[in-house]
Amino acid sequence: xxxxxxxxxxxxxxxxxxxxxxxxxxxxxxxxxxxxxxxxxxxxxxxxxxxxxxxxxxxxxxxxxxxxxxxxxxxxxxxxxxxxxxxxxxxxxxxxxxxxxxxxxxxxxxxxxxxxxxxxxxxxxxxxxxxxxxxxxxxxxxxxxxxxxxxxxxxxxxxxxxxxxxxxxxxxxxxxxxxxxxxxxxxxxxxxxxxxxxxxxxxxxxxxxxxxxxxxxxxxxxxxxxxxxxxxxxxxxxxxxxxxxxxxxxxxxxxxxxxxxxxxxxxxxxxxxxxxxxxxxxxxxxxxxxxxxxxxxxxxxxxxxxxxxxxxxxxxxxxxxxxxxxxxxxxxxxxxxxxxxxxxx
Amino acid sequence: xxxxxxxxxxxxxxxxxxxxxxxxxxxxxxxxxxxxxxxxxxxxxxxxxxxxxxxxxxxxxxxxxxxxxxxxxxxxxxxxxxxxxxxxxxxxxxxxxxxxxxxxxxxxxxxxxxxxxxxxxxxxxxxxxxxxxxxxxxxxxxxxxxxxxxxxxxxxxxxxxxxxxxxxxxxxxxxxxxxxxxxxxxxxxxxxxxxxxxxxxxxxxxxxxxxxxxxxxxxxxxxxxxxxxxxxxxxxxxxxxxxxxxxxxxxxxxxxxxxxxxxxxxxxxxxxxxxxxxxxxxxxxxxxxxxxxxxxxxxxxxxxxxxxxxxxxxxxxxxxxxxxxxxxxxxxxxxxxxxxxxxxxxxxxxxxxxxxxxxxxxxxxxxxxxxxxxxxxxxxxxxxxxxxxxxxxxxxxxxxxxxxxxxxxxxxxxxxxxxxxxxxxxxxxxxxxxxxxxxxxxxxxxxxxxxxxxxxxxxxxxxxxxxxxxxxxxxxxxxxxxxxxxxxxxxxxxxxxxxxxxxxxxxxxxxxxxxxxxxxxxxxxxxxxxxxxxxxxxxxxxxxxxxxxxxxxxxxxxxxxxxxxxxxxxxxxxxxxxxxxxxxxxxxxxxxxxxxxxxx
Numbered sequence: 001x002x003x004x005x006x007x008x009x010x011x012x013x014x015x016x017x018x019x020x021x022x023x024x025x026x027x028x029x030x031x032x033x034x035x036x037x038x039x040x041x042x043x044x045x046x047x048x049x050x051x052x053x054x055x056x057x058x059x060x061x062x063x064x065x066x067x068x069x070x071x072x073x074x075x076x077x078x079x080x081x082x083x084x085x086x087x088x089x090x091x092x093x094x095x096x097x098x099x100x101x102x103x104x105x106x107x108x109x110x111x112x113x114x115x116x117x118x119x120x121x122x123x124x125x126x127x128x129x130x131x132x133x134x135x136x137x138x139x140x141x142x143x144x145x146x147x148x149x150x151x152x153x154x155x156x157x158x159x160x161x162x163x164x165x166x167x168x169x170x171x172x173x174x175x176x177x178x179x180x181x182x183x184x185x186x187x188x189x190x191x192x193x194x195x196x197x198x199x200x201x202x203x204x205x206x207x208x209x210x211x212x213x214x215x216x217x218x219x220x221x222x223x224x225x226x227x228x229x230x231x232x233x234x235x236x237x238x239x240x241x242x243x244x245x246x247x248x249x250x251x252x253x254x255x256x257x258x259x260x261x262x263x264x265x266x267x268x269x270x271x272x273x274x275x276x277x278x279x280x281x282x283x284x285x286x287x288x289x290x291x292x293x294x295x296x297x298x299x300x301x302x303x304x305x306x307x308x309x310x311x312x313x314x315x316x317x318x319x320x321x322x323x324x325x326x327x328x329x330x331x332x333x334x335x336x337x338x339x340x341x342x343x344x345x
Numbered sequence: 346x347x348x349x350x351x352x353x354x355x356x357x358x359x360x361x362x363x364x365x366x367x368x369x370x371x372x373x374x375x376x377x378x379x380x381x382x383x384x385x386x387x388x389x390x391x392x393x394x395x396x397x398x399x400x401x402x403x404x405x406x407x408x409x410x411x412x413x414x415x416x417x418x419x420x421x422x423x424x425x426x427x428x429x430x431x432x433x434x435x436x437x438x439x440x441x442x443x444x445x446x447x448x449x450x451x452x453x454x455x456x457x458x459x460x461x462x463x464x465x466x467x468x469x470x471x472x473x474x475x476x477x478x479x480x481x482x483x484x485x486x487x488x489x490x491x492x493x494x495x496x497x498x499x500x501x502x503x504x505x506x507x508x509x510x511x512x513x514x515x516x517x518x519x520x521x522x523x524x525x526x527x528x529x530x531x532x533x534x535x536x537x538x539x540x541x542x543x544x545x546x547x548x549x550x551x552x553x554x555x556x557x558x559x560x561x562x563x564x565x566x567x568x569x570x571x572x573x574x575x576x577x578x579x580x581x582x583x584x585x586x587x588x589x590x591x592x593x594x595x596x597x598x599x600x601x602x603x604x605x606x607x608x609x610x611x612x613x614x615x616x617x618x619x620x621x622x623x624x625x626x627x628x629x630x631x632x633x634x635x636x637x638x639x640x641x642x643x644x645x646x647x648x649x650x651x652x653x654x655x656x657x658x659x660x661x662x663x664x665x666x667x668x669x670x671x672x673x674x675x676x677x678x679x680x681x682x683x684x685x686x687x688x689x690x691x692x693x694x695x696x697x698x699x700x701x702x703x704x705x706x707x708x709x710x711x712x713x714x715x716x717x718x719x720x721x722x723x724x725x726x727x728x729x730x731x732x733x734x735x736x737x738x739x740x741x742x743x744x745x746x747x748x749x750x751x752x753x754x755x756x757x758x759x760x761x762x763x764x765x766x767x768x769x770x771x772x773x774x775x776x777x778x779x780x781x782x783x784x785x786x787x788x789x790x791x792x793x794x795x796x797x798x799x800x801x802x803x804x805x806x807x808x809x810x811x812x813x814x815x816x817x818x819x820x821x822x823x824x825x826x827x828x829x830x831x832x833x834x835x836x837x838x839x840x841x842x843x844x845x846x847x848x849x850x851x852x853x854x855x856x857x858x859x860x861x862x863x864x865x866x867x868x869x870x871x872x873x874x875x876x877x878x879x880x881x882x883x884x885x886x887x888x889x890x891x892x893x894x895x896x897x898x899x900x901x902x903x904x905x906x907x908x909x910x911x912x913x914x915x916x917x918x919x920x921x922x923x924x925x926x927x928x929x930x931x932x933x934x935x936x937x938x939x940x941x942x943x944x945x
Contacts, residue, residue: 036792038702073640073709122706122785123792188807196773196804196821289788289803303781304617305637309644 005340008333015326022139025132026095030109030117033133034290035093037114037124040066042074042310045119045127053080061086063115074309084113119312121300125290127312131319134292139323141208141293142274146266148212149273153219154262158254160220161227162246172224175217183214191285200291207286211273219265223258230257260338267331271324294320386468387450388595395596396604396916396935403628404928405613410584413567413575414558415538416488416496426584426610429931430472431538432570432593434463434482435531439921439929442833444531448477448539448570448593458526465517470591471541472574473565479513484542486511488549495555498537541568560584572603572932583611594932604916604935608928623649629915629936632926634908635782636709642910654907656713656722657922661783661827662899663698663774663790665691667851668819669859681772681822684764691897693744697793699736703903707785711908715901717890718841722904722922723833726883728890741797752798762798771800772822775814778805780827786902787825816853825902826850832923835873835886842866842889851898862896914938 021028046063062085064078090109097103109115118128160171190210198206230236236253244252274294280286281295289296297316300306306313410423418427436447446452448469453462469477489498490508502509507524514520544566548557558567564575570593573586586608594602611628613619620638623631624645634642643651665685670678684690700714713720716734719727734740745762750770755761762770776787784805791801801823806814814821828848830837840846844858844867858864866889873885893899909920909927914937920926928934 034792036789038699038706038789041706073705123788188810191806192810196775197771197802199802289784290792303637304620305635305641308641309637 005333005337008330008337011326011329011333015323015330018323018326019139022132022135023098025129025136026097026103027105028107029095029126029129029132030092030106030115031126031129032093032095033125033130033292035125037120039068040114040116040120040124041122043076043116043120043124044310045117045312045315046115047078048086048117049083052083058085063110063113065113082113084110084115086115087111118315119310121313122306123290127297127315130292130297131294131316134294134297134316135319135323137204137287137291138274138277138294139270141204141211141277141287142270144208145212145215145273145276146269148209149215149269150219150262150266152213152216153265154223154255154258156216157220157223158227158250158258161224162231162250162254164228168224171220175220178214178217181214186214187280187285198288200288203286203288207277207280210285211276211280215269215273219262219269222261222265226258226261227254230254260334260341264331264334264338267327267334271327274320274323386470386593387466388593388601389446389466390599391594391596391602391933393596393917393930393933395598396933397937398600398604398935399606400604400936401607401609402605402630402915402934402936403609403611404630404632405619405622405628406610407614407616407619407633409581409612410560410610412559413562414555415540416494416498416558417555419497422610425925425928426586427538428571428925429573429586429608429928430569430571430575433534433537434465434539435534437532437535437832439923439925440919442923444535447534449534452531452534454531459523461521461523461531462514463519463521465519466593467517469570469593471543471568471570472589472591473541473544473568474591475541475543475568477539477570478516479519480516481539481542482519483511483513484546484549485537485540488540488545488554489537493552539570544568573605573608576607581612583609585609592932596933603932605931608931623910626912630909630911630918630927632909632920634910636707636711636905636908639711639908639910640709649910649912651908651910652918652920653711654909654920654922654926656720656904657829657907658720658722658833658904659827659829660715660718660720660904661786661825661902662715663694663787663823663825663902664851664899665823666819666821667859667898669852670819678820678822680764680766680768684770684772685822687748688896689744689748690750691900693741693748693797694794695897695900696734696737696741696744697797698790698900698902699793700903701736703786703789706789707782708903708905712903712905714903717894717901718838718899719890720904722907723830725833726835726886728887730887731890731894736793738796745797755798760798761800769800770798771802773802773804775811775821775824776803776805777808777811777826779808782905783825783827790825790902815850816847824850835870835882835889839870839874842870842893860896862892866892 043066046066048061048063049058050061051057052062062083064080065082065084066076067079069075069077086108087110088108090106090111091104092106092109094102094104116126116128118126118131121127121130156171156175160168187210190206194206231254233253236249239249239253277286277293277295278298279295281293281299286295287293294316301313301317406422406425408420408422410418410426411420412418412423413427413430415427415431418424433447434449435444435452437443438445448465449463450466451464454460455462463482465477465479465482471477486502486509488494489496490502492499504523504525510522512520512522545554545557548554560578561580562575564577567575569589572589572592572594574589575584576587577585588603588606590601592602596602611622613622616633616635616638619628619631620634620642622628624642626648631642639651639653642649666682667685670682674682704710704712704714714733717728717731721727749765750762752760753763753767755769764770774787774791776784778784784803787803791803794801811824815824815826828838828841840848841850843849844852844855844863847854849855852859855863858867869885869889869892873882907920907922907926911918911927916935916937917930917933918927919930921929923929
């Protein structure tokens with residue numbers, strides 16, 4: 001098999017690196033993402049220093065302790081007398097590495113104080129930790145939902161394109177119905193039937209399945225188009241002539257043709273589904289508080305006061321940019337590859 | 346007193362939200378000397394600071410008013426607009442919370458308390474120039490009392506099971522006769538706008554009155570006795586009111602009020618957009634602010650000033666589902682109901698809730714923690730005996746232990762609270778998705794409960810489906826809600842405390858009181874309704890507060906301050922903790938540099 005072109009490899013490597021960081025988020029994050037520190041609401045990001053007030057250089061980075069200004073709710077000032085050194089490979093809040101291994105070790109931690117590198121939210125929860133943990137949930141939701149959509153889409157699409165006739169008509173009318181459905185109301189309906197006390201895991205699965213199931217129609221139509229043209233190819237006709245079964249032809253000849261379409265769709269759908277989770281969280285259908293997700297991290301930005309007073313609350317959005325950029329770059333690299341492959345033919 | 350009549354009074358008092366006062370009523374005419382400036386019109390002289398004529402005041406409304414017709418208005422935006430277009434016989438001053446004369450020059454009450462004689466001011470005109478006399482008052486009360494009209498005010502006017510009788514003595518004297526003495530007194534007349542008979546009699550006779558007076562009514566076909574009259578309505582954008590040249594109040598220098606030429610209400614649907622409009626100078630006054638937006642505006646204040654009027658009358662609380670759902674509910678739900686019914690369980694939850702954190706984190710300190718329904722904004726009715734215990738995890742653990750709950754090691758190594766059957770204690774807390782404050786309260790409570798080993802899941806729901814669950818299907822565990830009384834009097838909340846009340850949220854509209862303490866509250870609330878003195882009423886209501894504190898059907902959390910802002914050039918701006926927070930003295934508001942602002 002031909003190795004993927006250089007551009008694709010670079011983008012892929014970049015994405016793997018980003019996902020790797022999020023995957024071991026419990027280790028990278030210094031704090032428990034749901035631990036509230038009610039004395040520190042909306043603390044701004046702590047600045048990392050190497051040089052202290054006297055101009056003395058310290059090899060170990062440190063932050064200054066933040067103190068609430070008297071009589072204020074959210075105005076902090078650095079207490080230059082109290083420096084908090086950052087230590088690496090320290091023991092802290094317990095978590096499960098990769099969701100399984102119980103662990104307590106963290107990449108870094110503040111010695112004798114709190115260091116919120118990206119600030120805190122309205123409950124005094126560490127934003128940096130929340131972004132990492134939220135990424136685990138949101139990216140997994142995006143990946144799983146995209147897989148559900150693509151799996152359903154490619155099966156329905158290839159079958160309907162390959163067989164044509166009434167199978168095709170029914171499948172495609174169904175797809176059109178799905179596209180035209182006012183899904184917001186459908187989701188309200190789903191919520192009404194669900195029990196209120198849903199565990200976070202179940203809530204997560206519900207989000208994934210809802211998003212995935214609702215999104216099958218578009219990939220199905222694209223795959224159908226490819227299948228439609230593929231079935232007219234000579235080698236497909238030849239295989240049929242040699243007596244190959246439909247299932248074999250579909251598996252061996254049709255589906256491989258749709259690979260590049262599916263991959264491109266995946267690269268587009270994953271970020272789209274991560275963002276869809278934002279909407280769902282807002283409607284009370286997404287990952288419930290206090291568990292972090294990129295969706296509910298962003299929902300607080302809908303308030304003007306947060307928007308105008310606490311700039312660091314934008315950071316979850318900034319953190320998402322490289323991921324989405326990576327996926328879109330991958331999608332365009334894949335499309336380029338597809339075009340090049342076509343030219344080769 | 347028959348149950349029916351009690352019920353009528355209860356409904357009446359609840360709707361009006363007034364203080365019951367007994368004994369002889371002062372002759373209002375003495376308190377407010379009449380103007381001698383004209384022989385014809387008997388003006389009321391305002392005692393507020395003298396202002397300057399002219400200018401236009403711009404405000405925003407969260408929604409379009411549905412109607413200008415006071416007979417059918419039920420939504421807040423309509424009431425806010427109607428408030429400055431209509432006038433009543435006797436009015437409650439929102440600042441002093443006492444009654445003051447309106448269209449009535451005087452009100453005399455007979456010794457037996459059954460007859461109210463009202464004398465109208467002479468020479469008054471509607472905003473279209475037509476004169477006001479006793480026939481208009483008669484017509485108004487005929488309309489309000491007409492069953493076919495379904496006016497919300499009708500309930501107020503049924504006393505002792507019979508409608509109030511209204512008789513005309515002469516063109517300026519009207520007598521109201523009641524079937525039973527009614528402690529509400531002259532406060533009864535507040536909010537009953539006197540209608541123009543010359544405009545409304547025809548549609549009334551044709552049975553079209555309820556459809557009349559929509560916002561798109563031509564200004565010439567609509568009139569009132571308030572300081573402003575309709576000038577223009579632009580669908581989806583604004584409603585413009587202009588100065589009523591026939592208004593019946595003057596300032597102490599004798600010039601006719603109101604000062605402002607125009608009031609413009611812009612329709613701005615979101616709170617954030619209202620803040621932006623105010624910040625950019627498009628609107629002059631902003632009300633109903635959240636603490637966060639108040640902080641944003643205070644920080645960047647230029648040309649305007651922000652006022653914290655102190656705690657209002659709104660109280661927020663957590664409550665559990667105490668309905669008897671019977672066989673309908675699942676075994677899990679039935680088990681949860683068992684916990685909720687246990688009073689020590691509710692007391693434990695109350696002990697563990699960090700109210701100070703709610704005030705600090707939700708209201709940024711602009712609010713007050715609550716242990717009962719009477720907020721610090723209401724000093725007259727608070728039971729000072731009720732303790733304000735600090736948050737105590739130990740007390741909560743003790744209470745739960747006494748109630749038969751115990752702790753087990755959970756999967757994550759945490760302690761988990763379990764009941765007698767070893768099932769873990771977990772439940773959901775509903776909040777309204779559109780109310781960020783209450784969702785935040787619920788999230789803080791869930792974190793407090795985690796320290797007791799209780800897993801509480803916050804579920805923000807769209808408001809209507811939340812109400813549906815609480816009132817109709819009764820399919821929920823716990824819920825965070827708030828109620829805002831519109832008067833400091835306990836009667837404004839009578840529907841919440843009476844077991845038969847529709848707002849008796851933990852178990853609405855009970856046919857019979859489900860518990861002995863609910864029966865006692867019923868008795869006490871009815872006692873205070875007919876009691877003869879404030880002290881007696883206070884004693885009953887104190888006991889109600891004590892019962893609520895002992896049984897914790899509501900776990901009271903906090904009350905927000907009333908936060909408003911106004912441009913520096915708005916004169917006589919005196920926000921109150923009663924609605925309407927800012928426009929209650931619209932006729933006295935003025936713009937200091939009116940020439941500039943008016944030409945804007």
